[in-house]
Amino acid sequence: MTTQGLVSTTDGARLHWTALGDTTRRPAVILLHGGPGLPDYLSPLAPMTADLAPTYRYDQRGTGQSPWPGPHTLTRHTDDLAELLDARDLPSAILIGHSYGTDLAVRFCLRHPTRVAATLLMCGPFTGAWHTAYRAERLRRMSPAQRDRLRTLKDLPHRTEDQEVELLTLSWFTDHADPEHGLHQAAIAARDRRPVNWSMNRELNAEALTDPLDDHLTDLRAHLPEHTELLAGTEDPRPLAALESLSLRLGLPLTRIEGAGHEPWVERPEVVRSHLRRFVRGVVGR
Template sequence: MPKAVLMGHSYGTDLASRFCLRHSDRVAAMLLMCGPFVGDWRTGYRAERGRRMSTAQQERLRALEGLPHRTEEQEVELLTLAWFTDHADPERGWHWAAQGAQRRRPVNWAMNGELGREGHADPLDEHLGELRACLPARAELLGGADDPRPVSALASLALRLDLPLTQIEGAGHEPWWEQPYTVRAHLRRFVQGTVGA
């Protein structure tokens, strides 16, 4: 049976990890980018996200989140406010978040909520020992050094899974926006190294 080079980003790293737990015989290599985050990473994330937003932006985001129904314009504004802090550069981050808010829609909020409940019911944290045991020989973590989600959480995960962690300087949660050549070179090296092996 052919094996896959499995890559996941953000929540996709949780999905890739769970796939590996169930089908490790089908995974040739695995690259986890900007996740998965385990333990109490949300406290640090919320604090850093708040630091990157003005008081007015925080209040507006809360107001939009509290609306029972949102117009198209309000939905785009909410997503832009929710996503722009993911980037190291706030000005370019706002532009990228606004672009993403227009393209990556509609957001399935009901499915997001359901996935969140499933994650809380069966957290990946409780399967890290199993995951470490079934990881392919070639597996790595990659993260943006300026991701508002704590890099310390990824460093801790790297220790627990005994994986190398590469931090991309000057990049946030979507590092290919701010450091495209660095990310491209890393992905190419990873895939070519797997295929060549």
């Protein structure tokens, strides 16, 4: 069964949520999408766990069906999640974050540790000096013409709808293991995950630079729930070594999905489904 609604936050924002499964069960799963600045795109994951625990998705403020003019802060976004749990009468939840959603999940653990039953961190969070290797790998996966075209599109003061879709396609196709398949998948995503809230993206990324997760790893190790795991695609252009290092520093298990990139459910859906179900079942006991 699918239900949906709006949560009004204490500062006047409205968060649109969707739940799949029996919402009377506890605990629930909350899927945290990436970006920052994208609407929710994790609908393919919800059916993987909804029979084990009700599975919620929501558009973060300023994206999708959650209107908000800004400004954006990491603290406000973690408070949004707490207010969503309050509104849905969820004392705690299983957090499954993807990409930027993993940063949101761990920052929520730092602020509200008693409200997290378990955390699965997919393709993030990335700490340390990982950006240089990531940029180099992205460029390696592009042709010279693609690099030039992406640079041209980024430099435009204003972009048409078609130019925006083209920019996102070129920005995202390298996230996939297979470049040809990646172009197709990225083109679909570029049309579906719109509009991008670029202001939100800039504000939250800038704040993350001034308050990096690297400075909180000691506290994070103490605040993460017992059931916390990392998951990564081996073909993600973001360096797997960064997650391996984080795994060692925090004492967390890391599952590597062979032949998958930054969105492993696209290329290895059954493997991801099996992993998510094992993880959630280990928490709810079903």
